Amino acid sequence: MQEIIRARQSDDFVGRQQQRDDFRANLRCPPDTRKFVFALHGQAGIGKTHLLRQLHGIALEIGALTARTDENETDLVALMAAVSRQIAGQGGETRGFSQRFADYQRRRDEVLADPQAPSAARELLTTSAVRVAFSAVRALPCLGVLADAVTPEEANTWLDQASAFFAAKFRNHADVQLLLSPVDDLAPLLVDDLRRLAQHRQLVLMFDNFERTTEIVEPWLLRLLEGHFGELPTTLVLAIAGQYPLDVNKWGEYAAITVDWRLDPFTDDEARTLLRRKGVSDQPTIEVILELSGRLPLLVATLADGPHTGGAVQDLSGMAVERFLKWEPDAARRSDVLLAALPRVLDEDVLAVLAGPRRAAGLFQWLREFPFVVESHGRLHFQQVVRGPMVRHGRGRSPSRFAELHRALFAHYRNRRLGLGLSERHCWADAEWRRLLFEETYHLLCADSRRSLSSGLRAGADVCLAGAVAARHWLDMLAEAGRDADDPAIAECVRALRGDGEPDPIELRRKIIDRADSTQRSVARTPAVPWSRSDADPTARPAVAGAGGAAGVPGAGFDSGAGAFGPGIGGGAGGLASGLGGAGWSAPGTGGAASAGGAAGRGGALGASSQRGDDEEHQRPSWLADDDDDWFDDMPKAAPPVIGL
Numbered sequence: 001m002q003e004i005i006r007a008r009q010s011d012d013f014v015g016r017q018q019q020r021d022d023f024r025a026n027l028r029c030p031p032d033t034r035k036f037v038f039a040l041h042g043q044a045g046i047g048k049t050h051l052l053r054q055l056h057g058i059a060l061e062i063g064a065l066t067a068r069t070d071e072n073e074t075d076l077v078a079l080m081a082a083v084s085r086q087i088a089g090q091g092g093e094t095r096g097f098s099q100r101f102a103d104y105q106r107r108r109d110e111v112l113a114d115p116q117a118p119s120a121a122r123e124l125l126t127t128s129a130v131r132v133a134f135s136a137v138r139a140l141p142c143l144g145v146l147a148d149a150v151t152p153e154e155a156n157t158w159l160d161q162a163s164a165f166f167a168a169k170f171r172n173h174a175d176v177q178l179l180l181s182p183v184d185d186l187a188p189l190l191v192d193d194l195r196r197l198a199q200h201r202q203l204v205l206m207f208d209n210f211e212r213t214t215e216i217v218e219p220w221l222l223r224l225l226e227g228h229f230g231e232l233p234t235t236l237v238l239a240i241a242g243q244y245p246l247d248v249n250k251w252g253e254y255a256a257i258t259v260d261w262r263l264d265p266f267t268d269d270e271a272r273t274l275l276r277r278k279g280v281s282d283q284p285t286i287e288v289i290l291e292l293s294g295r296l297p298l299l300v301a302t303l304a305d306g307p308h309t310g311g312a313v314q315d316l317s318g319m320a321v322e323r324f325l326k327w328e329p330d331a332a333r334r335s336d337v338l339l340a341a342l343p344r345v346l347d348e349d350v351l352a353v354l355a356g357p358r359r360a361a362g363l364f365q366w367l368r369e370f371p372f373v374v375e376s377h378g379r380l381h382f383q384q385v386v387r388g389p390m391v392r393h394g395r396g397r398s399p400s401r402f403a404e405l406h407r408a409l410f411a412h413y414r415n416r417r418l419g420l421g422l423s424e425r426h427c428w429a430d431a432e433w434r435r436l437l438f439e440e441t442y443h444l445l446c447a448d449s450r451r452s453l454s455s456g457l458r459a460g461a462d463v464c465l466a467g468a469v470a471a472r473h474w475l476d477m478l479a480e481a482g483r484d485a486d487d488p489a490i491a492e493c494v495r496a497l498r499g500d501g502e503p504d505p506i507e508l509r510r511k512i513i514d515r516a517d518s519t520q521r522s523v524a525r526t527p528a529v530p531w532s533r534s535d536a537d538p539t540a541r542p543a544v545a546g547a548g549g550a551a552g553v554p555g556a557g558f559d560s561g562a563g564a565f566g567p568g569i570g571g572g573a574g575g576l577a578s579g580l581g582g583a584g585w586s587a588p589g590t591g592g593a594a595s596a597g598g599a600a601g602r603g604g605a606l607g608a609s610s611q612r613g614d615d616e617e618h619q620r621p622s623w624l625a626d627d628d629d630d631w632f633d634d635m636p637k638a639a640p641p642v643i644g645l
Contacts, residue, residue, distance in 0.1 A: 026259075039240050052068065080183075080187065084190065112125065124162040198234075210240050271295045341394070351364055434463075445490065460478065471508050
């Protein structure tokens with residue numbers, strides 16, 4: 001039956017062809033060119049275990065003896081016993097190890113059955129932490145506290161007490177040493193057996209879920225490679241699968257014999273191939289599965305096996321989150337991860353908004369340890385295949401909380417952008433200003449896409465004036481906001497605006513303004529938020545502010561310099577043409593003073609500009625907004641700390 005199961009699993013397996021081919025070829029290589037360690041790593045659900053099973057099958061096909069272990073082997077004695085048992089099942093008897101292991105089990109059972117045995121002796125034989133060099137097992141980063149953790153002092157006390165009892169109970173000193181140091185006694189025997197078997201057959205040992213067993217198994221493997229337990233056969237190959245890459249500080253000296261495989265999500269073709277093999281042929285359903293799964297192999301397969309009709313597919317974001325965080329038992333820590341998935345990019349300042357200033361630094365360092373968190377230029381971001389389900393889970397769990405957190409992040413990024421103090425003449429040339437602008441817009445749209453889409457689009461119209469690359473990045477941001485806010489209107493808008501190849505900024509600007517006009521008219525029909533507009537020239541450029549530059553335009557929320565964000569703000573630096581104001585999201589007008597020659601206060605009349613000539617032909621249109629802002633008036637200028645999801 002096992003052969004039939006392996007055959008069917010192989011038939012259903014999609015992708016990783018290069019890895020399978022390389023592994024098969026390596027087993028046929030002579031020892032002087034062979035790799036001896038294969039390290040597979042990637043996030044939960046990426047398919048590490050499935051690939052390891054495929055490699056296991058390949059090894060069996062060529063006649064190798066193979067064994068696969070994971071966290072179910074709670075200590076090294078159990079691990080070695082599992083290796084021996086599996087190899088014996090394939091016709092490779094480990095006589096030396098098996099006989100001595102049977103002795104260990106008999107002596108161990110005698111101690112545990114003895115009512116006179118002290119607790120120290122029992123702990124020594126049942127606590128895995130004590131049996132690993134009598135040292136404490138510490139918690140792995142991000143994975144919670146391991147069971148059986150003890151201090152070195154406790155271990156040494158147990159050792160002394162147990163040694164005295166064993167010496168009194170067993171006359172044979174070898175039996176005492178076997179109970180005190182079973183790994184040092186049994187491992188050389190296992191290596192001897194493997195070396196004998198390797199004269200006739202190749203050997204492949206596999207270690208799955210390595211992130212759970214690293215503290216126990218890794219030191220043993222390194223000692224194995226060092227030859228501590230005896231010379232290893234040249235036909236032995238190790239395959240290690242875990243969420244994290246092997247620690248270069250520990251494994252670096254073995255780089256020449258190691259193959260490192262980082263597993264990524266399926267390609268589009270691979271995901272579609274798997275769906276086809278599972279009988280999913282309805283195109284709308286396929287597109288929904290690809291979107292929901294992020295092409296993560298586990299989710300693609302699970303969604304394909306679930307109920308789906310006419311494009312309706314069950315969202316398994318909760319299951320995906322559980323999979324990503326399966327090794328984190330602390331509910332508060334799990335909530336921290338979900339909270340941190342909300343922004344597109346993380347730094348300590350953003351975490352201070354979400355979790356409070358006191359926790360920000362520690363949380364930032366903790367998040368860095370996750371395999372699905374990527375660090376770049378000092379900032380963090382979640383891999384999208386993980387972040388997507390987490391965002392959907394948080395949005396579905398509490399839509400009001402989801403909006404509240406995005407409002408806080410919107411205010412945070414707005415304050416950071418304004419804090420740069422750049423004039424409109426210089427702001428677009430500043431990469432940090434543009435980055436903050438994009439994050440500000442993203443969170444605004446996620447907080448209330450219906451009432452902010454028109455304003456967000458008008459901001460995009462001005463982004464087009466910064467060039468094709470900036471326009472493309474803005475479209476990407478808009479698409480992410482539509483997906484994360486689950487707003488079909490934004491998704492449809494992105495489809496209408498996107499074209500083939502690099503966008504033409506002027507044409508895209510024209511499309512955006514047309515779309516913003518139609519969106520504004522649509523929202524204007526809702527009595528709660530009245531809208532109006534003035535005619536706009538889609539090719540007009542934003543005002544360029546100088547010493548006496550144009551004052552802020554009512555409703556043009558993205559300002560710079562002395563201007564402020566919101567309707568009716570006059571500012572000497574002038575407002576950015578297509579701002580995020582007006583739509584109920586702006587802060588109340590402050591009536592900021594205009595600079596030399598500029599108007600001030602609500603109404604935002606254009607100041608008498610001392611700039612003429614080229615600047616005059618770049619006067620921008622204005623978009624009127626209702627002065628009474630009943631949505632954002634209570635929003636604090638600085639984003640308050642918000643605790644938990």
